[in-house]
Amino acid sequence: MALMFRALILYLLLFINGNVAAGDDDIVIAANQNVSENHISRSFARQIFSMKARQWPDGSPVIVFVLPDRSAHHLIFVKEILETFPYKLRSAWDRQVYSGTGQAPREVATTDQMMVNIANTPGAIGYLPREKIDGIRIRLVEVR
């Protein structure tokens, strides 16, 4: 019992750590340099990140990268850019993953990993603090 309690405390500490990592960063949608869209609609962004739209308008595959559900960047992105909630996205993914009708996005642990993956994966889309967008290998995609 004492062991279980200690484990619980450990988990809680882990979460708190994950949540203080980011402050009031300006989060934007980021894409691989081969993505030709400069801006997309909010509804298309929501369809992409809920894994319902799997193709760019030219037919090439969309590869979605996300941070863990409880990371501060994810929370800001989902609430402010997609204007929905992390649990709504999670349930959209789960409904598809466990009924065979879709797949989950690829989860990365940190913004650094997000940068590496977006830069190196054609068709990739994710989100990053604005200052991490180099405009060369990682492009900004505006939501209108």
Next chain:
Amino acid sequence: MLRSYVVRIIFLFGVMCSTPSWALEFDDGKVQVHGFASQGIVSSSHNNFYGDSSNNISFDFREIGINASYRPRPDLQFSAQVIHLDAGDVNESGLLLDYALVDYTISSTEDRQVGVRFGRVKNPFGLYTTTRDVAFTRPSIVLPQSIYFDKARSLALSSDGVGVYANQESAYGAVNLDVVVGNANVDRGSEATFIRRDAPGNMESMRPSRLMRVMYITPNDRFRIAFTAANLDLKYNATSHEFDPNIAVHLDPKIISAQYSNEKWELTAEYSQMKSSITSLAPNFDNVIEGYYVQGSYQLTPSLQTVLRYDASFNNKNDHSGKKLSAETGLPAHMFFAKDWTMGLRYDVTPTFMVRGEWHHIDGTGWLSALDNANPLAMERKWDLLMLMGSWRF
């Protein structure tokens, strides 16, 4: 002894899965493997639900599943899931093929997706059916039985056939349409629901069932409303002379679903009517089953959620007290309705491991299975049900 064993397993899962993401990916994420494992503990003051729970503790409640999907191109996906369920005497034992399908997207633009699925396809029945065996996707340990009856769970679960889907986005919101045509899979629990026992023969689809669901979602993604309608025709194949061989069951369930989601709370309600006609050598039996629930959930902290629900079901819409059906059948009136107050708590220990507890206070035995409760006269009208569950997924 058994209890400490189960607690240890659940704890072990939790430790194993404290890393946030545990999904298996191959071929640059084109192949994904996911799964889930849940263990429940059930105890009731009277009546058996999921095993010998009456004044006892039943561990006879497990849900285990693993799936794989392969998306070689953005418009093509192959996927299959195998599950093992254990819920008292109601479910089939062994492994079940939950779904196995090919999904092809015919057209995909910025505001529209249209596609088709072939194989064993999950039926999009109401809000929760497609993933009803995955504890993480349910609002509570057991789904509201008025609509998602566990005693005949497979009826609405999947079809062997074809599914067509379409999603249209616009400034006024999104409209999703799903149509599934195929043979419904019928299990022992469903069979026992209609003929009140597990007879030697088996029930099967008489002809392909038809299911349609249309859903509207507001542009802000907060409110969704859906209408589901289906037609199922089943027949009983007797293998001996001891049972009426000509029994046929026709069901046409209709469900209206609504859900409002906010950051901290979610309000959900569904209402269903199902006309059931049973034809046999005995006098034909026509009936409209009615059910509804209202449910609210509230996120107390990021990892702690409470749920409160009132769920009511009536075997005959015009006989809420069950008295008429009781007079016709000689069975106790409380077997023809159930009114269930549920309070639950969910604690997400990690993103992939959660524990849950819930308490039900129930008036009526309408959704209890004859397989778990062989003697109808031994059932009590008012009863309490306490459930605990640990669930892990990847």
